[in-house]
Amino acid sequence: MREMMTQTLQQLGDMSIDRNDPQGRGAADHDAPTRPGPAPLRIGPVVVDPPILQAPMAGFTNYAYRQVVRDFGGAGLQATEMVHARGFLEIDHRRSEYPERLWGVEDEPRPLAVQIWDNDPIALADVGARLAHELKVSVVDINFGCPVKQVTERAKSGSYLLKCPDRVGEIVERVSKACAPTPVTAKIRLGCTRDNITAPQIARIVEEAGAAALTVHGRTAQDYFRGEADWEQIARLKEQLKRIPLIGNGDIDTPEKVVNAFNNWGVDGVMIARAALAKPWLFRQAAAALVGEEIPPDLTLSEQRELLMKHYRLVLERFGEQKGTILMRKFACCYAQGKAGAREFRTHVAGISTAAEFYHVVERYFPKETLAA
Numbered sequence: 001m002r003e004m005m006t007q008t009l010q011q012l013g014d015m016s017i018d019r020n021d022p023q024g025r026g027a028a029d030h031d032a033p034t035r036p037g038p039a040p041l042r043i044g045p046v047v048v049d050p051p052i053l054q055a056p057m058a059g060f061t062n063y064a065y066r067q068v069v070r071d072f073g074g075a076g077l078q079a080t081e082m083v084h085a086r087g088f089l090e091i092d093h094r095r096s097e098y099p100e101r102l103w104g105v106e107d108e109p110r111p112l113a114v115q116i117w118d119n120d121p122i123a124l125a126d127v128g129a130r131l132a133h134e135l136k137v138s139v140v141d142i143n144f145g146c147p148v149k150q151v152t153e154r155a156k157s158g159s160y161l162l163k164c165p166d167r168v169g170e171i172v173e174r175v176s177k178a179c180a181p182t183p184v185t186a187k188i189r190l191g192c193t194r195d196n197i198t199a200p201q202i203a204r205i206v207e208e209a210g211a212a213a214l215t216v217h218g219r220t221a222q223d224y225f226r227g228e229a230d231w232e233q234i235a236r237l238k239e240q241l242k243r244i245p246l247i248g249n250g251d252i253d254t255p256e257k258v259v260n261a262f263n264n265w266g267v268d269g270v271m272i273a274r275a276a277l278a279k280p281w282l283f284r285q286a287a288a289a290l291v292g293e294e295i296p297p298d299l300t301l302s303e304q305r306e307l308l309m310k311h312y313r314l315v316l317e318r319f320g321e322q323k324g325t326i327l328m329r330k331f332a333c334c335y336a337q338g339k340a341g342a343r344e345f346r347t348h349v350a351g352i353s354t355a356a357e358f359y360h361v362v363e364r365y366f367p368k369e370t371l372a373a
């Protein structure tokens with residue numbers, strides 16, 4: 001296990017952005033026809049192999065988390081947190097710098113998707129163009145799924161737009177033209193409410209407007225995260241799409257569920273969000289399952305401890321001790337999920353703000369395993 005991890009880390013250490021192929025398109029060439037498992041996912045010219053995507057998650061999928069996931073392998077495409085288009089333009093105008101949420105994007109390996117949100121087609125197209133041509137990201141994804149009130153009610157964006165199909169079309173068309181040849185994708189929910197499922201109509205519009213892929217979270221905005229994701233509704237969208245791939249998302253938390261999503265629901269790609277906060281190695285396990293290989297075991301407690309410390313170091317380097325420790329609280333709680341004493345751990349972690357306190361809590365809940373003599 002440790003050897004596998006070291007090997008992956010070494011391979012990744014050798015990786016850097018190929019400036020002649022910043023979008024990672026070259027991967028198309030080593031597509032063996034007889035390979036088991038689903039075909040690699042093609043998002044325009046970008047090959048997503050394996051066809052398993054790390055979801056955008058505001059407050060979580062920053063550079064440090066993406067690096068942790070990248071080191072394990074298995075995620076064919078990773079995404080940033082969502083970035084507000086007009087916020088981007090304002091920061092750029094005032095301070096000539098990129099928003100905090102673009103930490104790492106300039107230099108990290110591709111393929112990489114950046115997600116943007118807003119309801120203004122011009123601002124979205126401006127920012128999309130900057131991401132595509134200046135930062136040379138692989139994919140520009142547009143958020144039409146966020147159910148948070150600040151985004152929907154206050155900013156009339158995210159999932160609010162699922163009831164404004166014309167606006168969705170205009171946004172996708174403008175952003176796609178501005179970003180070309182970099183592909184643009186859309187991430188949606190099934191609709192605003194269960195009695196107003198607009199995803200089929202939105203799917204057609206998104207495709208006609210020039211998007212290169214559609215991701216669907218199988219809940220409505222009203223559901224928030226309640227109930228179960230409706231994979232039947234996700235699968236039905238396949239009929240609406242003539243040219244572009246469908247990526248399914250919602251409640252995938254085991255390698256078996258990833259395999260099932262391809263086999264039973266006919267999606268072209270699977271996106272994982274929350275489960276991979278607790279297990280960033282889930283992508284590697286799912287990738288093995290997809291090609292019929294033995295699924296690597298979960299990390300031992302000692303390995304998780306090392307991972308937690310590595311994640312913390314990445315956060316500290318960027319944010320310093322106090323801000324970094326406070327930011328790390330929520331990641332540490334994710335790693336503790338499902339373990340004995342997780343509730344007590346959360347209570348302890350909630351009060352820490354120094355490195356010494358962080359190490360103490362880790363020491364207590366993720367003890368080093370002693371090797372048998």
Ligand SMILES: Cc1cc2nc3c(=O)[nH]c(=O)nc-3n(C[C@H](O)[C@H](O)[C@H](O)COP(=O)(O)O)c2cc1C
Binds near residue numbers: 055060082
């Ligand atoms: C904390 C958190 C933040 C999220 N932020 C975003 C976001 O910025 N953009 C987005 O499209 N979806 C966001 N989502 C939704 C996820 O990408 C995903 O669609 C959803 O969690 C369902 O997938 P899952 O069941 O694998 O978690 C977020 C979800 C969570 C839990």
